[in-house]
Amino acid sequence: MSFCSWFKEEEYRNHFEPGLYVCVECEYELFSSQAKYEHHTPWPAFTKTVHKDSVSKVPEEGRPGALKVSCGKCGNGLGHEFLKDGPDGKMSRF
Structure with a gap:
């Protein structure tokens, strides 16, 4: 899973x-740094969440293969997940 920042390069890409990693709005635990992997985009990418309900995902309208990802607790938008975006070339799974 990788996350988009529309306004600038993501500051946590190389962190x-x-x-x-917690939600900026409600501080709910989202991802462990152990689940982070190097990715070809300017956004941080993760293979799994901390909790089963850390994030919610719904299909992105008009973008086949894209899922809109939000905080599982407060609904704050986190970015997108794309098909074949995982470290092994497959869709990341949670």
Whole structure:
């Protein structure tokens, strides 16, 4: 899963220090740094969430193969997940 930032390059793309990534709105735990992998886009990418309900995903209207990803607790928009976007060339799964 990779995440989009529409206004600038994502500041956490090359950040690999141990820790947790949390929602900026409600501070719910989203991802562990252990699930982060290097990705070909300017956005951070993860293979799994901290909790089963850390994120919610729904198909993005008009964009086949894209899922809109939001915080599972408060609904804050986090970005998108794309088919064949995972570290092994397959869709990331949670």
